[in-house]
Amino acid sequence: MHYISAGESHGQGLTAIVYGVPAGLSISEEQINADLARRQSGYGRGGRQKIETDRVRVTSGVRLGKTIGSPIALTIENKDWKNWESRMAPFGEEPEELVREVTPRPGHADLVGALKTNTDDCRNILERSSARETAARVAAAGIAREFLADVGVEVFSYVTSIGGVALEEDDPMKAAPDYKPLAIELSPVRCPDDETTQKMIEAIDEARKAGESLGGTFRVVANGLVAGLGSYATPRDRLTSRIGASLFSIPAIKGVEFGIGFEAARRCGSAVHDPITVNKRRGFLRTSNNAGGLEGGMTNGMPLIVTAAMKPIPTLMNPLATVNLDTLEPAEASKERSDVCAVPAAAVVAEAEVAFALADAYLEMFGNANMHDIKAAIKAYRQRLRTASR
Numbered sequence: 287m288h289y290i291s292a293g294e295s296h297g298q299g300l301t302a303i304v305y306g307v308p309a310g311l312s313i314s315e316e317q318i319n320a321d322l323a324r325r326q327s328g329y330g331r332g333g334r335q336k337i338e339t340d341r342v343r344v345t346s347g348v349r350l351g352k353t354i355g356s357p358i359a360l361t362i363e364n365k366d367w368k369n370w371e372s373r374m375a376p377f378g379e380e381p382e383e384l385v386r387e388v389t390p391r392p393g394h395a396d397l398v399g400a401l402k403t404n405t406d407d408c409r410n411i412l413e414r415s416s417a418r419e420t421a422a423r424v425a426a427a428g429i430a431r432e433f434l435a436d437v438g439v440e441v442f443s444y445v446t447s448i449g450g451v452a453l454e455e456d457d458p459m460k461a462a463p464d465y466k467p468l469a470i471e472l473s474p475v476r477c478p479d480d481e482t483t484q485k486m487i488e489a490i491d492e493a494r495k496a497g498e499s500l501g502g503t504f505r506v507v508a509n510g511l512v513a514g515l516g517s518y519a520t521p522r523d524r525l526t527s528r529i530g531a532s533l534f535s536i537p538a539i540k541g542v543e544f545g546i547g548f549e550a551a552r553r554c555g556s557a558v559h560d561p562i563t564v565n566k567r568r569g570f571l572r573t574s575n576n577a578g579g580l581e582g583g584m585t586n587g588m589p590l591i592v593t594a595a596m597k598p599i600p601t602l603m604n605p606l607a608t609v610n611l612d613t614l615e616p617a618e619a620s621k622e623r624s625d626v627c628a629v630p631a632a633a634v635v636a637e638a639e640v641a642f643a644l645a646d647a648y649l650e651m652f653g654n655a656n657m658h659d660i661k662a663a664i665k666a667y668r669q670r671l672r673t674a675s676r
Protein backbone atom coordinates (compact mmCIF):
# COMPACT_ATOMS: atom_id res chain seq x y z
CA MET A 287 0.00 0.00 0.00
CA HIS A 288 1.55 3.31 -1.10
CA TYR A 289 0.49 6.91 -1.60
CA ILE A 290 1.47 9.88 -3.67
CA SER A 291 0.39 13.42 -2.86
CA ALA A 292 0.17 16.72 -4.72
CA GLY A 293 -0.77 20.23 -3.69
CA GLU A 294 0.69 23.55 -2.61
CA SER A 295 0.21 25.18 0.77
CA HIS A 296 -1.87 28.05 -0.67
CA GLY A 297 -3.09 26.27 -3.80
CA GLN A 298 -6.64 25.07 -4.30
CA GLY A 299 -6.15 22.00 -2.18
CA LEU A 300 -4.25 18.80 -1.48
CA THR A 301 -4.72 15.49 -3.24
CA ALA A 302 -3.54 12.04 -2.21
CA ILE A 303 -3.85 8.83 -4.17
CA VAL A 304 -3.48 5.59 -2.25
CA TYR A 305 -2.89 2.45 -4.28
CA GLY A 306 -2.43 -1.23 -3.50
CA VAL A 307 -5.42 -1.23 -1.13
CA PRO A 308 -7.25 -4.56 -0.77
CA ALA A 309 -10.99 -4.80 -1.46
CA GLY A 310 -13.52 -5.09 1.36
CA LEU A 311 -11.90 -2.72 3.87
CA SER A 312 -14.38 -0.49 5.72
CA ILE A 313 -13.45 3.20 5.53
CA SER A 314 -14.81 5.93 7.79
CA GLU A 315 -14.59 9.52 6.56
CA GLU A 316 -15.19 10.66 10.14
CA GLN A 317 -12.16 8.72 11.38
CA ILE A 318 -9.94 10.37 8.74
CA ASN A 319 -11.36 13.78 9.66
CA ALA A 320 -10.63 13.11 13.33
CA ASP A 321 -6.97 12.39 12.45
CA LEU A 322 -6.82 15.53 10.31
CA ALA A 323 -8.11 17.51 13.29
CA ARG A 324 -5.43 15.97 15.52
CA ARG A 325 -2.76 17.05 12.99
CA GLN A 326 -4.12 20.60 13.11
CA SER A 327 -4.14 20.74 16.88
CA GLY A 328 -1.44 21.16 19.50
CA TYR A 329 -0.38 24.10 21.61
CA GLY A 330 2.06 26.31 19.70
CA ARG A 331 0.47 26.16 16.26
CA GLY A 332 0.19 29.30 14.11
CA GLY A 333 -2.68 31.31 12.59
CA ARG A 334 -3.10 29.03 9.56
CA GLN A 335 -4.84 26.39 11.67
CA LYS A 336 -7.55 28.95 12.57
CA ILE A 337 -8.32 29.40 8.86
CA GLU A 338 -8.41 25.74 7.91
CA THR A 339 -10.79 23.02 9.15
CA ASP A 340 -9.48 20.07 7.20
CA ARG A 341 -12.11 17.68 5.88
CA VAL A 342 -11.42 14.86 3.47
CA ARG A 343 -13.40 14.18 0.30
CA VAL A 344 -13.08 10.65 -1.05
CA THR A 345 -13.66 10.70 -4.80
CA SER A 346 -12.75 7.18 -5.90
CA GLY A 347 -11.91 3.66 -4.78
CA VAL A 348 -14.55 3.45 -2.03
CA ARG A 349 -18.13 2.32 -2.60
CA LEU A 350 -20.79 2.41 0.11
CA GLY A 351 -18.16 2.60 2.84
CA LYS A 352 -15.89 -0.19 1.57
CA THR A 353 -12.82 -0.28 -0.66
CA ILE A 354 -13.27 -1.95 -4.05
CA GLY A 355 -9.61 -2.67 -4.82
CA SER A 356 -9.06 0.45 -6.99
CA PRO A 357 -6.79 3.43 -6.22
CA ILE A 358 -8.38 5.72 -3.63
CA ALA A 359 -8.33 9.46 -4.32
CA LEU A 360 -8.66 11.86 -1.40
CA THR A 361 -8.81 15.65 -1.51
CA ILE A 362 -8.63 18.36 1.14
CA GLU A 363 -9.65 21.90 0.29
CA ASN A 364 -7.37 24.82 1.24
CA LYS A 365 -9.71 27.48 2.64
CA ASP A 366 -6.83 30.00 2.45
CA TRP A 367 -6.84 29.61 -1.36
CA LYS A 368 -9.41 32.40 -1.68
CA ASN A 369 -6.78 34.84 -0.32
CA TRP A 370 -4.17 33.59 -2.82
CA GLU A 371 -6.23 32.96 -5.94
CA SER A 372 -4.49 35.50 -8.16
CA ARG A 373 -0.99 34.91 -6.77
CA MET A 374 -1.22 31.10 -6.97
CA ALA A 375 -3.34 30.80 -10.12
CA PRO A 376 -2.18 27.97 -12.41
CA PHE A 377 -2.62 30.22 -15.46
CA GLY A 378 -2.88 33.93 -16.31
CA GLU A 379 -0.87 37.13 -16.08
CA GLU A 380 1.40 38.00 -13.14
CA PRO A 381 -0.83 40.04 -10.78
CA GLU A 382 0.27 43.45 -9.49
CA GLU A 383 0.04 42.33 -5.85
CA LEU A 384 2.58 39.54 -6.41
CA VAL A 385 5.55 39.92 -4.06
CA ARG A 386 8.42 37.56 -4.77
CA GLU A 387 9.97 35.86 -1.70
CA VAL A 388 13.63 36.79 -2.10
CA THR A 389 14.85 36.42 1.51
CA PRO A 390 15.32 32.67 2.12
CA ARG A 391 14.90 31.34 5.66
CA PRO A 392 17.84 29.43 7.16
CA GLY A 393 16.70 25.92 8.08
CA HIS A 394 14.04 25.76 5.37
CA ALA A 395 14.19 24.50 1.77
CA ASP A 396 13.99 28.08 0.40
CA LEU A 397 17.57 28.84 -0.68
CA VAL A 398 18.72 25.49 -2.03
CA GLY A 399 15.34 24.91 -3.66
CA ALA A 400 15.56 28.28 -5.43
CA LEU A 401 19.10 27.57 -6.65
CA LYS A 402 18.14 24.08 -7.78
CA THR A 403 15.02 25.15 -9.71
CA ASN A 404 16.53 28.37 -11.11
CA THR A 405 14.19 30.92 -9.57
CA ASP A 406 14.60 33.93 -7.30
CA ASP A 407 11.08 33.47 -5.91
CA CYS A 408 11.31 31.12 -2.93
CA ARG A 409 7.50 30.86 -2.93
CA ASN A 410 7.78 28.22 -5.66
CA ILE A 411 9.68 26.10 -3.16
CA LEU A 412 8.06 26.92 0.15
CA GLU A 413 4.58 26.27 -1.16
CA ARG A 414 5.42 22.59 -1.43
CA SER A 415 8.10 22.19 1.28
CA SER A 416 5.64 23.67 3.79
CA ALA A 417 4.26 21.08 6.20
CA ARG A 418 0.75 21.78 4.90
CA GLU A 419 1.54 18.81 2.63
CA THR A 420 1.50 16.55 5.69
CA ALA A 421 -2.30 16.91 5.84
CA ALA A 422 -2.44 14.83 2.63
CA ARG A 423 -0.26 12.17 4.26
CA VAL A 424 -2.50 11.98 7.31
CA ALA A 425 -5.61 11.63 5.12
CA ALA A 426 -3.95 8.93 3.01
CA ALA A 427 -2.77 7.08 6.10
CA GLY A 428 -6.39 6.96 7.26
CA ILE A 429 -6.71 4.02 4.85
CA ALA A 430 -3.64 2.29 6.31
CA ARG A 431 -4.94 2.87 9.83
CA GLU A 432 -8.32 1.33 8.99
CA PHE A 433 -6.47 -1.70 7.64
CA LEU A 434 -4.33 -2.02 10.76
CA ALA A 435 -7.33 -1.62 13.07
CA ASP A 436 -9.08 -4.41 11.13
CA VAL A 437 -6.15 -6.78 11.78
CA GLY A 438 -5.91 -5.81 15.46
CA VAL A 439 -3.11 -3.23 15.38
CA GLU A 440 -3.29 0.06 17.30
CA VAL A 441 -0.92 2.94 16.43
CA PHE A 442 -0.57 6.00 18.65
CA SER A 443 2.02 8.62 19.61
CA TYR A 444 2.93 10.91 22.47
CA VAL A 445 5.29 13.82 22.97
CA THR A 446 8.34 13.13 25.15
CA SER A 447 10.03 16.55 25.11
CA ILE A 448 9.61 20.11 23.92
CA GLY A 449 12.73 22.28 24.01
CA GLY A 450 14.41 21.57 27.37
CA VAL A 451 11.28 20.13 29.06
CA ALA A 452 11.24 16.32 29.05
CA LEU A 453 8.75 13.70 30.21
CA GLU A 454 10.34 11.60 32.96
CA GLU A 455 9.77 7.86 32.56
CA ASP A 456 11.56 5.20 34.65
CA ASP A 457 11.45 2.60 31.90
CA PRO A 458 10.08 4.13 28.69
CA MET A 459 10.04 0.81 26.80
CA LYS A 460 7.82 -0.69 29.50
CA ALA A 461 5.61 2.38 29.89
CA ALA A 462 5.08 3.26 26.21
CA PRO A 463 2.70 0.48 25.07
CA ASP A 464 0.37 1.04 28.05
CA TYR A 465 -0.38 4.74 27.64
CA LYS A 466 -4.03 5.46 26.91
CA PRO A 467 -4.39 7.27 23.55
CA LEU A 468 -7.48 9.13 24.81
CA ALA A 469 -5.58 10.59 27.78
CA ILE A 470 -2.80 11.73 25.42
CA GLU A 471 -5.31 13.60 23.24
CA LEU A 472 -6.58 15.50 26.31
CA SER A 473 -3.16 17.14 26.73
CA PRO A 474 -2.75 20.29 24.56
CA VAL A 475 0.81 19.13 23.80
CA ARG A 476 -0.14 15.42 23.50
CA CYS A 477 2.00 14.47 26.53
CA PRO A 478 0.59 11.85 28.94
CA ASP A 479 1.75 13.64 32.13
CA ASP A 480 -0.16 16.71 33.43
CA GLU A 481 2.78 18.40 35.17
CA THR A 482 5.08 17.99 32.15
CA THR A 483 2.25 19.23 29.89
CA GLN A 484 2.07 22.43 31.93
CA LYS A 485 5.84 22.97 31.75
CA MET A 486 5.83 22.35 28.00
CA ILE A 487 3.07 24.93 27.53
CA GLU A 488 5.08 27.46 29.55
CA ALA A 489 8.18 26.77 27.43
CA ILE A 490 6.16 27.40 24.24
CA ASP A 491 4.73 30.63 25.69
CA GLU A 492 8.24 31.86 26.52
CA ALA A 493 9.51 30.95 23.05
CA ARG A 494 6.61 32.82 21.43
CA LYS A 495 7.31 35.92 23.53
CA ALA A 496 10.99 35.82 22.56
CA GLY A 497 10.21 35.46 18.83
CA GLU A 498 11.73 31.98 19.05
CA SER A 499 10.66 28.47 18.03
CA LEU A 500 11.06 25.04 19.63
CA GLY A 501 11.57 21.44 18.55
CA GLY A 502 11.31 18.29 20.60
CA THR A 503 10.90 14.53 20.59
CA PHE A 504 7.98 12.13 20.37
CA ARG A 505 7.37 8.42 20.39
CA VAL A 506 5.22 6.29 18.08
CA VAL A 507 3.93 2.98 19.40
CA ALA A 508 2.24 0.09 17.56
CA ASN A 509 0.59 -2.67 19.60
CA GLY A 510 -0.76 -5.98 18.30
CA LEU A 511 1.74 -6.66 15.47
CA VAL A 512 2.52 -10.18 14.29
CA ALA A 513 6.16 -11.29 14.38
CA GLY A 514 7.93 -11.46 11.02
CA LEU A 515 6.84 -8.30 9.17
CA GLY A 516 9.70 -7.02 7.00
CA SER A 517 12.73 -9.19 6.28
CA TYR A 518 16.40 -9.77 7.00
CA ALA A 519 17.00 -10.88 3.38
CA THR A 520 17.80 -7.65 1.50
CA PRO A 521 18.58 -4.08 2.61
CA ARG A 522 15.39 -2.77 0.99
CA ASP A 523 13.22 -5.31 2.80
CA ARG A 524 14.38 -4.48 6.31
CA LEU A 525 11.40 -2.93 8.10
CA THR A 526 13.85 -0.91 10.19
CA SER A 527 15.10 0.91 7.09
CA ARG A 528 11.56 1.32 5.72
CA ILE A 529 10.19 2.85 8.92
CA GLY A 530 13.35 4.96 9.31
CA ALA A 531 12.98 6.31 5.76
CA SER A 532 9.27 7.04 6.33
CA LEU A 533 10.01 9.04 9.46
CA PHE A 534 12.90 10.92 7.85
CA SER A 535 10.55 11.89 5.01
CA ILE A 536 8.72 14.19 7.44
CA PRO A 537 10.02 17.77 7.24
CA ALA A 538 12.18 18.76 10.23
CA ILE A 539 12.72 15.19 11.55
CA LYS A 540 16.43 14.95 12.34
CA GLY A 541 16.78 11.79 14.41
CA VAL A 542 15.11 8.41 14.82
CA GLU A 543 15.74 5.83 17.54
CA PHE A 544 14.35 2.29 17.64
CA GLY A 545 13.68 0.98 21.13
CA ILE A 546 16.25 2.35 23.58
CA GLY A 547 18.16 3.67 20.53
CA PHE A 548 21.46 5.44 21.23
CA GLU A 549 21.31 4.28 24.85
CA ALA A 550 22.06 0.74 23.58
CA ALA A 551 25.48 1.91 22.40
CA ARG A 552 26.41 2.79 25.99
CA ARG A 553 25.36 -0.53 27.58
CA CYS A 554 26.86 -4.04 27.59
CA GLY A 555 25.15 -6.66 25.41
CA SER A 556 23.46 -8.46 28.30
CA ALA A 557 21.78 -5.18 29.34
CA VAL A 558 20.47 -4.55 25.83
CA HIS A 559 19.22 -7.75 24.20
CA ASP A 560 15.79 -9.02 25.16
CA PRO A 561 15.74 -12.58 26.65
CA ILE A 562 13.45 -15.08 24.89
CA THR A 563 10.74 -16.97 26.74
CA VAL A 564 7.76 -19.06 25.67
CA ASN A 565 4.15 -19.09 26.82
CA LYS A 566 1.65 -21.76 25.74
CA ARG A 567 -1.14 -19.27 25.12
CA ARG A 568 0.86 -16.37 23.63
CA GLY A 569 3.81 -18.15 21.99
CA PHE A 570 7.37 -16.76 22.01
CA LEU A 571 7.81 -13.63 24.09
CA ARG A 572 10.57 -11.34 25.44
CA THR A 573 11.07 -10.39 29.06
CA SER A 574 12.07 -6.85 28.01
CA ASN A 575 11.65 -4.73 24.86
CA ASN A 576 14.85 -2.71 24.49
CA ALA A 577 14.83 -3.49 20.76
CA GLY A 578 11.51 -1.66 20.41
CA GLY A 579 9.90 -4.60 18.61
CA LEU A 580 12.36 -4.96 15.71
CA GLU A 581 15.15 -7.52 15.32
CA GLY A 582 16.94 -8.48 12.10
CA GLY A 583 14.80 -6.02 10.14
CA MET A 584 11.57 -7.75 11.24
CA THR A 585 8.91 -7.24 13.88
CA ASN A 586 9.48 -9.69 16.74
CA GLY A 587 5.93 -9.67 18.14
CA MET A 588 6.66 -7.10 20.86
CA PRO A 589 5.25 -3.55 20.63
CA LEU A 590 6.98 -1.38 18.04
CA ILE A 591 8.45 1.68 19.79
CA VAL A 592 10.22 4.37 17.81
CA THR A 593 11.28 7.83 18.98
CA ALA A 594 11.95 10.77 16.66
CA ALA A 595 13.51 14.21 17.12
CA MET A 596 12.18 17.34 15.41
CA LYS A 597 14.33 20.43 14.94
CA PRO A 598 12.86 23.86 15.88
CA ILE A 599 10.62 25.56 13.31
CA PRO A 600 12.82 27.60 10.89
CA THR A 601 10.48 30.60 10.50
CA LEU A 602 11.37 33.02 13.29
CA MET A 603 9.61 36.21 14.31
CA ASN A 604 13.10 37.47 15.24
CA PRO A 605 14.53 36.45 11.87
CA LEU A 606 18.07 35.23 11.28
CA ALA A 607 20.45 36.81 8.78
CA THR A 608 20.08 35.90 5.14
CA VAL A 609 20.90 37.33 1.72
CA ASN A 610 18.46 39.07 -0.64
CA LEU A 611 18.47 36.92 -3.78
CA ASP A 612 17.90 39.97 -6.06
CA THR A 613 20.39 42.46 -4.59
CA LEU A 614 22.77 39.95 -2.91
CA GLU A 615 22.75 42.39 0.04
CA PRO A 616 22.46 41.14 3.65
CA ALA A 617 18.81 40.94 4.75
CA GLU A 618 16.50 39.49 7.39
CA ALA A 619 14.88 36.14 6.58
CA SER A 620 11.20 36.31 5.66
CA LYS A 621 8.51 35.97 8.31
CA GLU A 622 5.81 33.76 6.86
CA ARG A 623 2.92 33.18 9.33
CA SER A 624 4.17 30.21 11.32
CA ASP A 625 3.98 27.72 14.16
CA VAL A 626 6.13 28.27 17.26
CA CYS A 627 6.19 24.54 18.00
CA ALA A 628 4.67 21.72 15.95
CA VAL A 629 6.00 18.66 17.80
CA PRO A 630 2.49 17.39 18.78
CA ALA A 631 1.38 17.65 15.13
CA ALA A 632 4.57 16.06 13.80
CA ALA A 633 3.87 13.07 16.07
CA VAL A 634 0.48 12.62 14.36
CA VAL A 635 2.19 12.77 10.95
CA ALA A 636 4.71 10.18 12.19
CA GLU A 637 1.85 7.88 13.24
CA ALA A 638 0.61 8.17 9.65
CA GLU A 639 4.00 7.28 8.16
CA VAL A 640 4.50 4.33 10.53
CA ALA A 641 0.96 3.11 9.79
CA PHE A 642 1.73 3.13 6.05
CA ALA A 643 4.98 1.23 6.48
CA LEU A 644 3.28 -1.39 8.67
CA ALA A 645 0.21 -1.81 6.44
CA ASP A 646 2.51 -2.23 3.44
CA ALA A 647 4.52 -4.90 5.28
CA TYR A 648 1.31 -6.80 6.22
CA LEU A 649 0.08 -6.79 2.62
CA GLU A 650 3.48 -7.92 1.35
CA MET A 651 3.38 -10.89 3.71
CA PHE A 652 -0.30 -11.87 3.59
CA GLY A 653 -1.43 -10.86 0.07
CA ASN A 654 -3.38 -7.79 -0.96
CA ALA A 655 -6.47 -8.89 -2.88
CA ASN A 656 -9.23 -8.73 -0.28
CA MET A 657 -9.67 -8.41 3.48
CA HIS A 658 -11.35 -11.81 3.87
CA ASP A 659 -8.35 -13.73 2.51
CA ILE A 660 -5.81 -11.50 4.26
CA LYS A 661 -7.45 -12.00 7.65
CA ALA A 662 -7.66 -15.77 7.08
CA ALA A 663 -3.93 -15.83 6.19
CA ILE A 664 -3.02 -13.83 9.32
CA LYS A 665 -5.12 -16.16 11.49
CA ALA A 666 -3.42 -19.27 10.05
CA TYR A 667 0.01 -17.70 10.50
CA ARG A 668 -0.70 -16.75 14.13
CA GLN A 669 -1.98 -20.29 14.72
CA ARG A 670 1.24 -21.77 13.27
CA LEU A 671 3.41 -19.61 15.52
CA ARG A 672 1.39 -20.66 18.57
CA THR A 673 1.63 -24.34 17.59
CA ALA A 674 5.39 -24.00 17.06
CA SER A 675 5.71 -22.77 20.63
CA ARG A 676 4.04 -25.85 22.17
Ligand SMILES: Cc1cc2nc3c(=O)[nH]c(=O)nc-3n(C[C@H](O)[C@H](O)[C@H](O)COP(=O)(O)O)c2cc1C
Nearest residue numbers: 393394417537538539599600601624625628631632
Ligand atom coordinates in the same frame (compact mmCIF):
# COMPACT_ATOMS: atom_id res chain seq x y z
C1 LIG B 1 3.62 19.38 11.41
C2 LIG B 1 4.69 20.32 11.00
C3 LIG B 1 4.44 21.70 11.02
C4 LIG B 1 5.43 22.61 10.64
N1 LIG B 1 5.14 23.94 10.68
C5 LIG B 1 6.08 24.82 10.25
C6 LIG B 1 5.82 26.23 10.26
O1 LIG B 1 4.73 26.69 10.62
N2 LIG B 1 6.81 27.05 9.84
C7 LIG B 1 8.03 26.61 9.42
O2 LIG B 1 8.89 27.39 9.06
N3 LIG B 1 8.31 25.29 9.42
C8 LIG B 1 7.37 24.39 9.81
N4 LIG B 1 7.66 23.05 9.83
C9 LIG B 1 9.03 22.62 9.52
C10 LIG B 1 9.43 22.75 8.10
O3 LIG B 1 8.49 22.12 7.26
C11 LIG B 1 10.82 22.14 7.97
O4 LIG B 1 11.65 22.67 8.94
C12 LIG B 1 11.43 22.44 6.64
O5 LIG B 1 10.68 21.75 5.63
C13 LIG B 1 12.86 22.02 6.51
O6 LIG B 1 13.07 20.80 7.13
P1 LIG B 1 14.12 19.76 6.58
O7 LIG B 1 15.47 20.43 6.61
O8 LIG B 1 14.02 18.60 7.49
O9 LIG B 1 13.65 19.45 5.21
C14 LIG B 1 6.69 22.13 10.22
C15 LIG B 1 6.95 20.75 10.17
C16 LIG B 1 5.96 19.85 10.56
C17 LIG B 1 6.25 18.39 10.51
